[in-house]
Amino acid sequence: MVDMKGTQLIHEYLRHNKKFPHVFCAGCGHGIVLGSLIRSIHGLGLSKDEVCVVAGIGCSGRLAAYVDFNTVHTTHGRALTFATGIKMAKPNMHVIVVMGDGDSMAIGGNHLIHAARRNIGVTALILNNNIYGMTGGQCSPTTPAGSFSMTTPLGQMEQSFDCVELCSAAKANYVARGTVFHVKKLDKMIMDGISNPGFGVVEILTPCHTQYGRKNKYRTPVDMYKMLKKDVIDIDRYEKLSEADKAKKVPSGVFVQKDDSGLEEKFYQMAAKCQGGA
Amino acid sequence: MSVKRKGNSTVTIFPDWCKGCGICAAFCPAKVMELNDQGKAVVVREEECINCGFCELHCPDFAIMVRPKVDDEIPAVCRAVLEKAARKTDGPAASGDAAKKAASGKQKG
Numbered sequence: 001m002v003d004m005k006g007t008q009l010i011h012e013y014l015r016h017n018k019k020f021p022h023v024f025c026a027g028c029g030h031g032i033v034l035g036s037l038i039r040s041i042h043g044l045g046l047s048k049d050e051v052c053v054v055a056g057i058g059c060s061g062r063l064a065a066y067v068d069f070n071t072v073h074t075t076h077g078r079a080l081t082f083a084t085g086i087k088m089a090k091p092n093m094h095v096i097v098v099m100g101d102g103d104s105m106a107i108g109g110n111h112l113i114h115a116a117r118r119n120i121g122v123t124a125l126i127l128n129n130n131i132y133g134m135t136g137g138q139c140s141p142t143t144p145a146g147s148f149s150m151t152t153p154l155g156q157m158e159q160s161f162d163c164v165e166l167c168s169a170a171k172a173n174y175v176a177r178g179t180v181f182h183v184k185k186l187d188k189m190i191m192d193g194i195s196n197p198g199f200g201v202v203e204i205l206t207p208c209h210t211q212y213g214r215k216n217k218y219r220t221p222v223d224m225y226k227m228l229k230k231d232v233i234d235i236d237r238y239e240k241l242s243e244a245d246k247a248k249k250v251p252s253g254v255f256v257q258k259d260d261s262g263l264e265e266k267f268y269q270m271a272a273k274c275q276g277g278a
Numbered sequence: 279m280s281v282k283r284k285g286n287s288t289v290t291i292f293p294d295w296c297k298g299c300g301i302c303a304a305f306c307p308a309k310v311m312e313l314n315d316q317g318k319a320v321v322v323r324e325e326e327c328i329n330c331g332f333c334e335l336h337c338p339d340f341a342i343m344v345r346p347k348v349d350d351e352i353p354a355v356c357r358a359v360l361e362k363a364a365r366k367t368d369g370p371a372a373s374g375d376a377a378k379k380a381a382s383g384k385q386k387g
Contacts, residue, residue, distance in 0.1 A: 031338025
């Protein structure tokens with residue numbers, strides 16, 4: 001397994017008894033994220049037993065079923081709480097949480113900000129497709145204002161959450177935003193997120209053309225990938241734009257990187273101190 | 279250590295796994311892939327492949343494999359997928375629709 005790359009490598013890590021091809025729609029970015037996650041874990045040289053993938057409910061929840069690591073499929077919005085428990089019990093395990101935007105910012109919004117505040121050493125991959133894809137295309141907290149969905153047929157009137165700003169404000173240790181079009185960068189971000197101590201968030205913009213695209217003038221998956229290619233630019237270039245141009249573009253890159261020690265490290269240090277003192 | 283030169287790589291598509299999203303055909307810089315009448319990707323100009331790896335990285339279904347031509351050995355896991363597709367094509371037990379799909383992918387690929 002040393003010299004493998006690309007698809008060969010990914011096939012080594014898949015559970016081939018789980019009815020492939022997977023359930024995602026044709027052109028869904030979730031498959032690309034799955035590949036990226038596998039490449040990142042292989043790139044870091046972690047063994048299958050050292051990694052735990054926790055997933056919530058939604059399209060992204062299926063991701064955990066396909067990979068041959070320790071995996072947990074949890075209740076809606078509570079993926080981070082399960083992950084917190086796993087990390088506290090097994091601090092040497094690399095816990096990776098895969099959540100959708102509804103899972104992480106709607107029903108699990110509370111857990112997201114508190115996991116960031118606690119700085120627990122898990123890595124959260126937030127697969128943001130701007131919509132509740134699995135349940136029929138209802139608007140989610142990240143549906144951009146003015147865009148259309150099943151429940152907002154005349155246009156969304158509410159503002160949307162900016163995941164990166166939310167997590168930065170909640171003091172997460174590592175905050176980055178990548179897309180499924182810029183895969184090499186995404187690999188790097190996930191690797192950094194896993195190896196950085198403390199809470200890491202990687203927001204991944206992934207297209208949902210089935211529910212979001214066809215209501216918003218992106219009829220095919222290819223249209224959505226072209227949109228990602230055009231609209232998402234590097235943060236350095238984004239900073240140089242005028243205010244009017246900034247509204248049309250989405251910055252991607254690493255927004256916050258700190259190396260504060262995580263909660264589990266502090267906890268075990270405290271435990272050692274108490275036992276030593278007694 | 280991959281050399282980005284034309285004609286040095288083999289492109290394999292697993293017809294069973296391809297869902298026909300068209301990402302590979304739309305973005306391939308050398309236009310190696312095209313969609314067939316079933317809507318699935320097939321390799322039409324393999325000699326043009328410059329081994330950039332775009333399709334391999336961006337295929338959401340892990341259905342494309344690009345390998346150097348000298349490397350003959352297909353890893354066991356991938357071989358199993360290909361063999362399954364071949365069985366469907368050859369075997370008399372295969373149901374009509376699935377067999378046709380697999381066959382069309384196979385012939386052109």
